[in-house]
Amino acid sequence: MACRFEVLLSGEDQRHTAAAHEALAEADRLDAAWSIFQDDSAVAMLNRRAAEAPARVDAELFALLARAQELWRRTDGAFDVTTTPLSRCWGFVAREARVPDAAAIDAARAIVGLHRVTLDAAAGTVRFDAAGVEINLGAIGKGAAVDAIATRLARRGVRHALVSAAGSSVHAIGGRDGGFAIDVTSPLVDRPLARLRLRRGALGTSGIGVQALVRDGRRFGHVIDPRTGWPAGQDGLPQVVSATVVATDAATADALSTAMLIGGAALADRYCSTHPDTLVLLTTDDLRTVRFGASDAALVEDLCT
Amino acid sequence: MHLTPEEQATGRRNFLRAVAGVPVLAGLGAASLARGPIAGGPVRVGYIGVGGEGRVLLGATDKAYAHVVAMADINPAQLAQADAVLEKGGHAKATHYAEWREMIQKEALEGVVIAAPLWMHTEITVGCLEAGLHVLCEKMMAWDVEGCERMRATARRTGKLLEIGYQRNYNTVYQAAHEGIVKAGVLGDVFMARLAWHRNGNWRRAGDPPAANYDPSKWGYPSWEHLLNWRLYKKYSRGLLAELASHQVNISNWFFGAEPEAVIGTGGIYRFKDGREVDDHVYATFEYPGGRSAVFSTIESNAFERNYEVFYGTKATLLMQGESEAYLFEEGAATPAAARPTGIDVQPKAAGPALSASESRVADAAGRPATGGAAGTNADRLAAYRAEVSGFCSAVRTGSPLLCGPDRAIGSAVACITAVEAVAGKTRLPIRLGAATQS
Numbered sequence: 001m002a003c004r005f006e007v008l009l010s011g012e013d014q015r016h017t018a019a020a021h022e023a024l025a026e027a028d029r030l031d032a033a034w035s036i037f038q039d040d041s042a043v044a045m046l047n048r049r050a051a052e053a054p055a056r057v058d059a060e061l062f063a064l065l066a067r068a069q070e071l072w073r074r075t076d077g078a079f080d081v082t083t084t085p086l087s088r089c090w091g092f093v094a095r096e097a098r099v100p101d102a103a104a105i106d107a108a109r110a111i112v113g114l115h116r117v118t119l120d121a122a123a124g125t126v127r128f129d130a131a132g133v134e135i136n137l138g139a140i141g142k143g144a145a146v147d148a149i150a151t152r153l154a155r156r157g158v159r160h161a162l163v164s165a166a167g168s169s170v171h172a173i174g175g176r177d178g179g180f181a182i183d184v185t186s187p188l189v190d191r192p193l194a195r196l197r198l199r200r201g202a203l204g205t206s207g208i209g210v211q212a213l214v215r216d217g218r219r220f221g222h223v224i225d226p227r228t229g230w231p232a233g234q235d236g237l238p239q240v241v242s243a244t245v246v247a248t249d250a251a252t253a254d255a256l257s258t259a260m261l262i263g264g265a266a267l268a269d270r271y272c273s274t275h276p277d278t279l280v281l282l283t284t285d286d287l288r289t290v291r292f293g294a295s296d297a298a299l300v301e302d303l304c305t
Numbered sequence: 306m307h308l309t310p311e312e313q314a315t316g317r318r319n320f321l322r323a324v325a326g327v328p329v330l331a332g333l334g335a336a337s338l339a340r341g342p343i344a345g346g347p348v349r350v351g352y353i354g355v356g357g358e359g360r361v362l363l364g365a366t367d368k369a370y371a372h373v374v375a376m377a378d379i380n381p382a383q384l385a386q387a388d389a390v391l392e393k394g395g396h397a398k399a400t401h402y403a404e405w406r407e408m409i410q411k412e413a414l415e416g417v418v419i420a421a422p423l424w425m426h427t428e429i430t431v432g433c434l435e436a437g438l439h440v441l442c443e444k445m446m447a448w449d450v451e452g453c454e455r456m457r458a459t460a461r462r463t464g465k466l467l468e469i470g471y472q473r474n475y476n477t478v479y480q481a482a483h484e485g486i487v488k489a490g491v492l493g494d495v496f497m498a499r500l501a502w503h504r505n506g507n508w509r510r511a512g513d514p515p516a517a518n519y520d521p522s523k524w525g526y527p528s529w530e531h532l533l534n535w536r537l538y539k540k541y542s543r544g545l546l547a548e549l550a551s552h553q554v555n556i557s558n559w560f561f562g563a564e565p566e567a568v569i570g571t572g573g574i575y576r577f578k579d580g581r582e583v584d585d586h587v588y589a590t591f592e593y594p595g596g597r598s599a600v601f602s603t604i605e606s607n608a609f610e611r612n613y614e615v616f617y618g619t620k621a622t623l624l625m626q627g628e629s630e631a632y633l634f635e636e637g638a639a640t641p642a643a644a645r646p647t648g649i650d651v652q653p654k655a656a657g658p659a660l661s662a663s664e665s666r667v668a669d670a671a672g673r674p675a676t677g678g679a680a681g682t683n684a685d686r687l688a689a690y691r692a693e694v695s696g697f698c699s700a701v702r703t704g705s706p707l708l709c710g711p712d713r714a715i716g717s718a719v720a721c722i723t724a725v726e727a728v729a730g731k732t733r734l735p736i737r738l739g740a741a742t743q744s
Contacts, residue, residue, distance in 0.1 A: 006322075008659055008660065014485070014489070015489075017323070017485070017489040017490070017491055018489055018490030018491065021490070021491055021493075021620055021621075028637060162659050162660060164660055164662075167660065167661065167662055167663055168662060168663065168664055170660060170662055180659040180660065181658040181659050182658055182659060182660050182661075182662050183658040183660070183661045183662070184661075184662050184663070185661045185662065185663040186663055186664070187663065187664070192661070195658070203662060205662045205663060205664060206664050207663065207664030208664075242663075242664065244662065
């Protein structure tokens with residue numbers, strides 16, 4: 001979550017700047033709790049202890065892990081908060097990307113997968129079934145923090161505001177005049193992929209653009225499919241370079257955008273048919289953007305295909 | 306205060322984000338003034354004192370607002386220089402006077418702009434107000450508290466306008482900082498402000514008298530040196546506290562929404578023992594209600610820090626530097642550059658997209674499109690002078706409110722006058738504003 005959090009108010013809501021500053025304190029609080037870069041964070045402690053014995057975590061973290069597990073199930077394992085060993089194996093953690101040998105990938109896969117994590121709701125504990133299992137909330141924590149900030153703003157009486165983190169997780173409280181105008185962009189393309197209005201809902205977007213390894217003409221994105229151990233998009237189908245999801249909350253949108261990058265059109269189609277009020281926009285490497293599902297929170301004004 | 310280029314970029318961006326959409330940025334400078342001079346035409350003004358400061362004001366005088374009818378100065382050489390300034394601004398020639406009293410008797414003026422040495426402020430202002438003229442008088446208000454009170458009482462009795470010229474009040478960067486950051490509570494609780502004005506020069510001017518036989522003694526200056534360097538002599542001047550600190554105390558009073566109750570001072574003539582009577586190093590801590598302090602320093606031996614005002618809040622730090630640059634740093638990190646990357650943005654209506662969403666960016670980058678920024682923070686300092694003179698004229702014509710009338714100006718003046726005494730005695734003195742405000 002080492003990213004920038006922002007609150008956008010429209011001119012007539014200027015009086016809420018102080019409330020916005022107070023709400024932004026949530027980013028610090030949750031970063032301290034969920035960061036894997038701080039040794040004393042709740043998640044770092046969980047990673048150190050949960051393989052030995054069930055580890056108790058606070059209710060907020062437990063709820064987020066339960067949410068992550070539910071999304072893992074709904075996406076057939078495409079979204080998974082335990083993929084760090086695979087990312088490390090591919091060199092994406094140290095930012096020295098390389099194509100690892102098969103044995104290294106297998107070794108990493110042996111400690112990856114949310115099926116290795118047992119959540120005990122009654123006891124409020126988390127247990128890993130193997131040493132080396134690691135939780136990293138990077139693909140959902142940002143969205144959850146954005147939701148927490150939005151909740152606090154709403155409690156302070158703010159009716160219209162756009163909360164965002166790193167420009168990739170967004171939560172709209174209200175939204176005047178049809179909603180907040182949002183351009184979906186990708187560093188790979190110099191024009192917006194889509195233009196939409198977001199009102200009372202959330203948006204998450206993920207892509208392979210910034211962090212990627214190119215070897216022998218093949219592009220390996222930093223998002224690893226936990227089920228294969230390989231970066232997403234190695235199945236011969238057009239590679240998804242950008243995935244945007246509109247959902248009711250930013251944690252879900254954040255997690256699903258990562259899942260869609262891995263699961264592609266097949267997952268998007270299936271997910272949207274069983275989960276109404278979810279909108280997915282996928283841009284493939286031929287720079288075509290395709291839309292799946294629909295959401296009351298988003299009005300797609302322009303799809304640049 | 307020195308910032309790395311990265312800190313400057315971050316601080317400037319934070320400031321612009323926090324004040325974006327503050328209507329004052331677009332408003333006060335132009336819109337409200339535009340109403341003023343249209344009906345009734347330019348205000349007929351006379352300038353009293355056209356030395357360096359007077360000529361800056363003259364150069365910032367917009368002929369749509371002011372018709373400069375006449376100028377008075379006891380130094381004819383300065384009147385000649387002022388002619389050139391008027392010509393450059395496209396103004397018609399103005400009649401010259403040595404005596405301001407003669408000017409206001411002979412000319413059909415509506416108002417005067419006074420930029421005479423400090424010790425003359427009360428006499429000239431009171432004289433002009435009594436003559437039925439509106440007055441824009443340069444800061445500091447007066448040499449002593451009694452003089453400030455007389456000026457205020459006369460303005461009240463005559464019903465004429467009296468504005469004290471602190472150009473920072475008219476500076477849109479300060480207005481935006483007050484409106485969008487200070488008033489909005491962005492800084493949290495502020496217990497300390499730092500006011501610094503550091504220079505490395507002797508403050509002494511060199512120049513020849515306008516004529517070999519020029520005698521300024523009839524105006525109270527025993528020698529040409531006393532007139533030329535009036536700032537260095539106690540009879541006419543209050544030194545660095547009046548000429549520099551009063552600008553900054555005016556800002557701390559504004560941003561704290563209060564006036565100081567006491568001042569602790571020290572200082573002396575440490576470097577330039579050249580016959581001057583005012584200190585070249587001055588340190589003063591102004592104590593405000595609620596445990597708040599503004600710590601002022603001015604030195605004439607090092608210009609590394611230049612001049613700035615900083616407000617250190619529990620949530621953020623606001624730095625106003627050189628009257629034109631503004632930076633905002635949020636709390637939460639050891640250095641400004643590492644400060645927590647969060648931000649608040651207020652978007653004007655009908656701006657472009659609220660956000661450009663894309664895959665996660667690095668820590669500092671936000672999703673805000675690059676377009677649609679607010680006014681630059683590197684504001685033209687002269688624009689504040691222009692707004693000051695035009696604002697005064699506008700008030701004369703339309704009754705639009707002034708920004709620094711006597712009630713406000715007396716606060717920083719009494720604080721700085723008391724500070725002069727505290728520095729002289731190297732002691733702590735209460736600031737008796739109560740007596741002043743009740744008169």
